[in-house]
Amino acid sequence: MTKAKAAPTPEFDIQRLYVKDISFEAPNTPEIFQQEWQPEVDLDLHIENRKLTGDIHEVQLKITIHAKLGDKTAFMVELNQAGIFTVKNFDEEKTSAMLGSFCPSILYPYARTAISDLTVKGGFPPLYLAPVNFDAIYQQKLDEAKNNK
DSSP: OOOOOOOOOOEEEEEEEEEEEEEEEOTTTTGGGGSOOOOEEEEEEEEEEEEEETTEEEEEEEEEEEEEETTEEEEEEEEEEEEEEEEESOOHHHHHHIIIIIHHHHHHHHHHHHHHHHHHHTTSOOOOOOOOOHHHHHHHHHHHHHHTO
16 A cells, blocks of 8 residues: 655745835925825835745835925835745646735735834924725736736
8 A cells, every 4th residue: 555645735934024125205395294294105116036046035015205395396206125935836826826915915014114113213294094995906917917828
C-alpha cells in the first residue's frame, strides 16, 4: 500500500516593510494657511508586484494625493509603501490574490500613518485616509481583465 504524498503546506511571511519613495509638496504656503480649511482631496491608489526570486515578491502600494483649496494646490503627497513577502506553495490563483489583495492590505496602515504624519509636518491638519477594501479592488481588476478578453 502506497501513501499519497501530502501537498506542501502553504507558507506566507513578511520579510520587510519599507517606504520606497515619499514626496510632499506645499507650493502655496504660507498664503494657503490664511484660507478656511475645506480642501478637495483627490486620491489615486495603484498596486504593483513583481517576483524577486523563487517565492519572494515585492508588492508596492503607490498613493498620490492632491489637496486643493479652490484652484490652488494646498499640498501633494506621493508615497510608495512597499514590502517583500514570501508566498510559497499556493496555487496560481491564490498567489495572485495574496499579491493583489492581502499584501496591499498589510501595507495600507503603514501608508496611512506616513501620509498623516507628512501632512502634520507640512503644517496641515492630519489627513486620515478611509479604509480600503482591497478584495473588492482586486476582484474589479479580475472582472475588467475577463471582460477585455
